[in-house]
Amino acid sequence: MIPVFEVRDLQKHFGGLVVTRHVSLAMAPGDRIALIGPNGAGKTTFVNLVTGQLRPDGGQVRLNGEDITRLSPTARVRRGLVRTFQVTRLFLDMTPEEHVALAILQRDGRSGRMLGSYLGMAEVTAEAAGILATLGLSPVAGEKVREIAYGQQRLLEMALALALRPKVLLLDEPAAGVPHSDTRLIEDALAQLPADLAVLMIEHDMDFVFRFARRVVVLAAGEPIFDGTPAEVARDPRVRAAYLGSYGDASGIP
Amino acid sequence: MSALDLSPPLPQRRGAPMARDFVLLGAILAVGAIGYVLFPNNLALFTRIIALMLLVLSLDLVTGFCGIATLGQATLFGAGAYAAGIAASRYGITEPLAMLGIGAAGGALAGAISSAVILRGHGLAQLVLSIAIVQLAHEAANKASAITGGSDGLSGIAPAALFGLFPFDLWGRTAFFLGLGVLVAVVFVLRQLVRSPFGMLCRGIKEDPVRIRAMGASVYPTLLKMYVVSGAVAGLGGGLSAVSTRVVGLDSLSFGLSAEALVMLVLGGTGNLVGALLGTLVVVWFEDLVSAINPFHWLTLEGVLLVAVVLFAPRGLTGIAGQLRRRLGGRRSS
Amino acid sequence: MQTFLSIGTDALAYGMVLFVISIGLSVTMGLMKVVNLAHGAFAMIGGYIASYATRDLGLPYGLGVLAAVAGTVLIAVPLERFLYRRIYGAPQLTQVLMTIGITFVIIGLANFALGPTLKTVPLPEALQGPVNLGFRAIAAHKLFAIACGILVAGALWVLVEKTGFGIRLRASVEDAAMAAALGVRTRIVYAVSFALAVALAAFGGVVGAELLPIEPYYALRYMVTFLVVVSVGGAGSIPGALLACLLLGAVETTGRYYMPEFGEFFFYLAVIVIVCLFPRGLLGRAE
Numbered sequence: 001m002i003p004v005f006e007v008r009d010l011q012k013h014f015g016g017l018v019v020t021r022h023v024s025l026a027m028a029p030g031d032r033i034a035l036i037g038p039n040g041a042g043k044t045t046f047v048n049l050v051t052g053q054l055r056p057d058g059g060q061v062r063l064n065g066e067d068i069t070r071l072s073p074t075a076r077v078r079r080g081l082v083r084t085f086q087v088t089r090l091f092l093d094m095t096p097e098e099h100v101a102l103a104i105l106q107r108d109g110r111s112g113r114m115l116g117s118y119l120g121m122a123e124v125t126a127e128a129a130g131i132l133a134t135l136g137l138s139p140v141a142g143e144k145v146r147e148i149a150y151g152q153q154r155l156l157e158m159a160l161a162l163a164l165r166p167k168v169l170l171l172d173e174p175a176a177g178v179p180h181s182d183t184r185l186i187e188d189a190l191a192q193l194p195a196d197l198a199v200l201m202i203e204h205d206m207d208f209v210f211r212f213a214r215r216v217v218v219l220a221a222g223e224p225i226f227d228g229t230p231a232e233v234a235r236d237p238r239v240r241a242a243y244l245g246s247y248g249d250a251s252g253i254p
Numbered sequence: 255m256s257a258l259d260l261s262p263p264l265p266q267r268r269g270a271p272m273a274r275d276f277v278l279l280g281a282i283l284a285v286g287a288i289g290y291v292l293f294p295n296n297l298a299l300f301t302r303i304i305a306l307m308l309l310v311l312s313l314d315l316v317t318g319f320c321g322i323a324t325l326g327q328a329t330l331f332g333a334g335a336y337a338a339g340i341a342a343s344r345y346g347i348t349e350p351l352a353m354l355g356i357g358a359a360g361g362a363l364a365g366a367i368s369s370a371v372i373l374r375g376h377g378l379a380q381l382v383l384s385i386a387i388v389q390l391a392h393e394a395a396n397k398a399s400a401i402t403g404g405s406d407g408l409s410g411i412a413p414a415a416l417f418g419l420f421p422f423d424l425w426g427r428t429a430f431f432l433g434l435g436v437l438v439a440v441v442f443v444l445r446q447l448v449r450s451p452f453g454m455l456c457r458g459i460k461e462d463p464v465r466i467r468a469m470g471a472s473v474y475p476t477l478l479k480m481y482v483v484s485g486a487v488a489g490l491g492g493g494l495s496a497v498s499t500r501v502v503g504l505d506s507l508s509f510g511l512s513a514e515a516l517v518m519l520v521l522g523g524t525g526n527l528v529g530a531l532l533g534t535l536v537v538v539w540f541e542d543l544v545s546a547i548n549p550f551h552w553l554t555l556e557g558v559l560l561v562a563v564v565l566f567a568p569r570g571l572t573g574i575a576g577q578l579r580r581r582l583g584g585r586r587s588s
Numbered sequence: 589m590q591t592f593l594s595i596g597t598d599a600l601a602y603g604m605v606l607f608v609i610s611i612g613l614s615v616t617m618g619l620m621k622v623v624n625l626a627h628g629a630f631a632m633i634g635g636y637i638a639s640y641a642t643r644d645l646g647l648p649y650g651l652g653v654l655a656a657v658a659g660t661v662l663i664a665v666p667l668e669r670f671l672y673r674r675i676y677g678a679p680q681l682t683q684v685l686m687t688i689g690i691t692f693v694i695i696g697l698a699n700f701a702l703g704p705t706l707k708t709v710p711l712p713e714a715l716q717g718p719v720n721l722g723f724r725a726i727a728a729h730k731l732f733a734i735a736c737g738i739l740v741a742g743a744l745w746v747l748v749e750k751t752g753f754g755i756r757l758r759a760s761v762e763d764a765a766m767a768a769a770l771g772v773r774t775r776i777v778y779a780v781s782f783a784l785a786v787a788l789a790a791f792g793g794v795v796g797a798e799l800l801p802i803e804p805y806y807a808l809r810y811m812v813t814f815l816v817v818v819s820v821g822g823a824g825s826i827p828g829a830l831l832a833c834l835l836l837g838a839v840e841t842t843g844r845y846y847m848p849e850f851g852e853f854f855f856y857l858a859v860i861v862i863v864c865l866f867p868r869g870l871l872g873r874a875e
Contacts, residue, residue, distance in 0.1 A: 051468075077470035089465040091458050098454060105451045106471045112479070117271065117449040164470065323681040371860060377680060378623055379867045382819040385812050386859045393853035509812065513688060520685055550704070550804065554696025560689030564682055565674060 002065040004029050004198050005081070005168040010059035012049055012222075019045050020056070021223040027168065027198040034213035034230075035202045038243055042222040043202045044086065047170050051083050052076050063168065080167030084157040086176055086202075092146040096137050096156050099145070100128040103163035128163070135159050135189050151182030158189050169193070171201040175208055187211060218242065275445045278528065279438050285535075286434045297426035301498040303538045304433035308440060308491030309511075310518045310530040312361075315484040317516070318524030319448060320477055321460030324372060325512045326384030327488060329391045332507030333364035334489025336395065336402055339502040343410040344401070350413045350422070350432060354493040361489015362482045364391075369481035373474060385509060392507045407503040411496055422497070429498035436494060440487055444527055447483065456480055517556055520563055523570030532571050594724050595841050601730035603837025604737025605799050609792030610817040611744065611829050612785025618824020619761050620676050620778050625687040627789055628807045628814050629694040634660045634790025635802035636698060639707040649712040653794050660790035661783050668782045676778070691807050699804040709797040729798050736795050740788065744826055757781060761824050816859050822869025831870055835862075 003026040012020035019042045027033060035043055048054040050061055052073035061069045068076055090099065101118045104127055105111040118124050132141050135155045140148045145156065154174060161169055174190070175183050183205070190212055193199060203209050209216065209230065216233045218226035220242035226233060233239055289300050313327045337360025341347040347356065368387050375383045395402045402408055415421040420428040447453050455476050458466045463473045496502050505511060514537075522533020537556075544552040567574055613627040638656035641647045647655065671690065675683050715732050718725035748754040759767040760777045768774045793802070800810060813836070821832030836855070843854040862870075 074467050074470050074472050077468060083468060085465075085468070089462050089468070091461045091465070093461070094454070094457070102451065102454050102458065103469050106455075106469050111451045111455050111471055112476070114450050114452045114483075115446050117446075118451055118454070119271075160469065317681070323684060325684075371864065374864050375867050378617065378815070378819050378823065379863050379869075381623070381680070381684065382812075382815050383860060383863055385815070386856045386863070389812065389852060390856040390860065393851045393856065397850055397853060510808070516685070517688075550696045550699040552696075553692045554700070557689040557692025557694075557696060560685050560692065561671065564686040564689065565671075568682070 001028070003027055003062075004064055005200075006060075006062040007050060008060040008062070010046070010049060010061070011057050012045060012054060013057055019222050020049060021221070023059070023219070023222070023224055025217065025224070025227075027200065029167075029196045029198050031198045031200075032212060032214045033198075033200045034209040034216050035200055035219060036204070036206075036209060036216060036233075037219035041219040041242075043219055044172060045222075046219065047083060047172055047202065051081065051170065077164065080165070081170070082161045082164050082166035082168070083170040084161050084172055084174060086172040088150070088153045088157055090145045090153055090156060093144055095142050095144055096132055096148070096152075096159065097125070097128050097141045099156060100131050100159050100163045101125065103160045104128060107164050131159050131163050134162075134192055136185060149182070151178045151185055154178055155185060155189055158186075162193075166197065168198045169200070171199065171203075173202050173204065175203065175205050183208070271449060275442065278445070279442060282438055282441060282531070283434070286430075290430065294425075297430040298498065299538075299542065301426060301429045301433045302495065303534060304430075304437050305491045305495040305498070306515070306518070306538060307437060307531050307534045308494065309488050310515050310522075310534045311440065311444060311527060312484040312488035312491070313515050313519050314524060314527060314530040315444070315480060315487065317519065318526070318529075319453065319460065320456045320480055322372070322477070323381055324384040325381060325509060325516065326368060326372065326386075326388040327484075327515055328506065328508055328511035329368055329388045330361045330364045330485040330488035331492040331495075331511065331515075332388075332391060332395070332502075333485075334358060334361035334492030335496045335502045335506045336360070336408065336492070337489065338493035338496040339408045339411050340401060342413060342496070343408060348412060348414040350416050350497050353413060353497055354436065354490055357491075357493020357496065358486040358489045361485040361487070361492060363485070364489070365481040365483075365485020366478065368485070369478050373477055373481075384512075388507065388509050388512055392504060392509070395504055395507050402504075403502070405504055407501050408496075409501050411500045411502070413497045413500070422500075426498065429494075433494050433498065436490060440490065441527065441531070444487070448527065452476070452479070517560060519570075521559060521570050523572030526572055529570050529572040536571065590724070591845070595838075595845055597721070597724070597726050597730070597734075598845075599838040599841035600834070601726075601733045601837075602799055602841055603833040603835075604734045605792055605796030606813065606817055606837060607737050607792075607830055607833040608733075608740050608795060609789050610814045610821075610833065611740065611826065612788040613814050614818045614821060614823055614825065614829045615757075615781055616785045617818050619757065619781055620672075622672060622676060623680055623683045623687065623815075624672075625684060625811055625815070626690040626694065626807070627785070628809075628811045629691045630660055630664060630786045631789040631793030631796075631800075631810075632698065632802060632804075632806040633663060633694065634793035635709065635797045635806070636702060636707060637790070638709045638794040638797070639802060640702070642710050643708070649710070649715070652709065653791065656794045657787045657790045661787050664786040665779075665783060668779060672782065691811065695804045695807050704804055707797075707802040709794060709802070711798075727798075729795075733795050733799070736791070740791075741826065741830055748826065753777075753780070816863075818869075820859070820862050820866070820869055825869065828869055835870075 005027040007023060007025045010020055010023040023046060035046070037043055045054065049056050052071060056069065060067055063079055063081055068079065101124050102111065104124050105118060129141070132138050135158060137152060137155055137159060140152055145153060158174065175186050178186060187208070201212060213230055216226070216228065216230050217224055218233060218239050225238050225242060226236050290297070309327065309331045312330060316322045316324060334357035338353040338357035341356045342353055347353060371387055372380055372383050396404055413422050416428050416432060422428050455466065455471055459473050459476060466473055492506060495506065518533040518537045519530055521537060522531065523529025541552050544555055563570060609631045613624060616622055616624050634656040637659040638652040641655040642649060642652040667690065671686065675686050711729055715729045717728055719728045719731055748757060756767065756772045756777050759772055760774050764774055800806065817829060817832045817836060820836065821828035839858045840855050843850065847854065
């Protein structure tokens with residue numbers, strides 16, 4: 001059974017500083033993995049390496065068995081490797097509907113069309129409306145992004161990712177910056193993700209991690225030091241050491 | 255937030271965008287008709303205004319919609335003008351629509367080549383490349399005086415009668431109506447273009463190219479395509495200029511013209527096409543008035559207007575109009 | 589060989605004048621991140637003041653230079669306070685528009701006040717006539733320009749590398765927010781640097797008045813050249829600007845010697861090639 005997503009012995013260094021050290025990871029369809037670790041462990045670097053924004057110094061990235069290590073970021077997206085951003089990157093003067101429509105058109109290879117508004121394409125508007133509805137964004141579908149709440153913007157990031165019909169989804173801190181009252185929305189959205197989609201989530205919010213993940217990978221100093229179930233991660237001594245130094249039983253991991 | 259927000263100032267309104275298109279086209283025709291009736295002796299000036307409107311529209315496409323700051327747009331205009339002019343004076347292609355077509359093709363080609371260079375740089379480098387290109391083109395045209403007429407200009411352009419029926423005379427009626435027709439057609443097509451998926455892609459690229467790439471869309475090929483379209487529009491303007499004035503000068507390939515076009519665009523307002531039209535009309539009208547007194551006074555006035563726009567009205571005239579409309583409509587401005 | 593040295597000295601003189609004028613722009617761009625298209629206008633103002641002081645008021649050359657520098661800085665200070673400060677950190681297009689506007693106004697006013705004709709700055713006895721260098725005679729004012737350029741480069745190096753102000757300047761260029769957090773009064777660093785940049789531009793405008801003649805369109809005519817220097821040299825880099833000026837001076841002079849009928853064609857071709865090969869400048873730092 002070929003893993004849908006696989007990273008083999010990934011390495012990256014900046015000058016003398018090693019930021020990613022022998023990272024290997026395999027994901028099957030339907031996986032729900034949380035990637036956690038102390039600050040500076042190299043989590044976002046990992047995502048950047050895997051999506052093609054950074055070039056690794058060694059190792060391979062494979063998608064559905066295909067070696068994509070040399071492919072450009074846009075080519076990887078087109079093959080189904082999609083990410084969201086830790087700080088939202090959206091077009092402030094476009095509406096959520098326009099965002100999702102653009103993603104759908106891009107996915108179908110129709111974003112180069114020079115004549116005719118997407119509004120005239122019934123199947124596009126219908127699909128966009130559907131995706132927005134799944135994430136509870138229908139009420140604000142027609143408002144400019146600069147006018148909607150931050151929590152809703154984070155949801156729109158996810159809507160965009162879903163519109164691209166990914167095979168592997170990388171979520172970079174989906175709950176970051178969202179007020180506590182709105183994290184419920186993000187959780188619900190995560191619960192709605194397609195069951196056969198492989199999802200990797202970087203997060204700091206441990207409640208989130210424990211509610212979402214079936215498997216946890218802990219990264220420290222660029223290297224994976226733990227790969228197991230959420231129940232085990234709290235008890236693992238290496239993980240505790242990584243987070244808490246040598247101060248033993250401080251609070252942080254339940 | 256930035257001192258000059260280049261995003262489209264008018265709020266998106268759903269429903270019947272086509273209707274608004276027809277209103278705009280109707281307005282253009284109406285203004286043209288009024289001009290024809292009230293100032294029948296100024297048709298040459300009006301045709302020049304139309305040619306410049308096409309240039310500024312082309313600039314709006316790359317600057318207002320794609321966010322590329324360029325001071326080299328005149329290259330595309332001049333390429334179209336010289337292409338049409340040389341076709342007529344050297345190769346005897348005097349059918350006016352063919353001349354316009356050649357102008358558009360020349361501009362499109364120039365757009366493709368320019369963008370290949372300009373898009374290599376970012377920020378200051380991009381600006382410098384755009385200036386270097388127009389200056390290079392200017393020098394090349396100057397040197398190749400055997401073909402282009404050099405600093406004397408290209409003359410001997412004698413367009414044939416339009417459709418075989420309407421000759422180009424000293425009154426400039428034929429040229430004016432041809433120009434008006436071309437303008438209406440171009441504005442119609444461009445309105446469709448900016449609403450299209452391609453237009454949305456360009457607007458996205460202007461705001462956040464990283465996000466566009468994260469959607470799997472390529473930035474460079476898209477911008478290149480837009481530059482070709484922009485070049486065609488500018489080239490049409492140049493061709494129109496050649497047809498109506500029957501002469502092509504080096505000033506159509508100058509840094510000065512690029513700068514003027516940018517001034518017109520910014521005064522009118524970027525990113526909505528209407529600003530390009532309005533800005534050109536206002537600036538050329540004023541220039542005609544003030545330059546007659548002293549061209550340097552016009553330069554000073556232009557400078558003051560530019561500074562004023564940056565400080566007080568970053569979205570230009572269309573932005574002010576939009577604000578007025580919001581205030582009158584009782585809506586809260588964002 | 590003769591021609592080579594000949595072209596070399598002319599190129600050196602031209603390049604040094606460019607350097608003195610452009611180094612201020614390089615610092616402004618590197619520090620305040622402002623694309624200042626009006627920089628050439630300040631050089632022009634310097635030339636105009638010196639011309640007026642020496643020709644119309646009869647002041648000696650040295651005083652004329654001082655008047656030019658002081659006068660231009662006096663004009664520039666309120667502009668910095670009320671206009672430039674509003675566009676620090678603004679998008680590039682905004683800065684381009686504002687500074688083009690300022691340039692237009694300055695050109696228009698210069699013409700209004702002093703007319704459209706070329707203005708010369710009468711050289712003192714010492715700088716007139718040729719100086720025999722052995723392989724050829726070079727105009728004394730060109731030698732003077734070269735000397736000024738070297739002096740300015742040296743003085744700036746000392747200022748930037750060896751003084752307290754220099755440290756604050758470098759810190760602010762590197763990371764303005766961090767520098768401010770460490771107690772550097774970045775506002776003052778900016779204001780002083782801007783004044784210094786303008787002073788150098790005015791100085792260069794006067795010293796180079798024989799090579800770059802003073803007339804109202806000076807500000808537009810050479811705008812491109814100064815921008816090119818900064819782009820090729822890399823904003824904020826003194827050695828980069830020096831290298832760029834020498835290189836561009838060589839291209840310009842060689843072109844003028846061998847193919848004058850081509851005008852600036854090869855200059856701009858060289859610019860395109862260099863900028864395409866080195867988009868961040870020859871010695872510029874990566875963003």
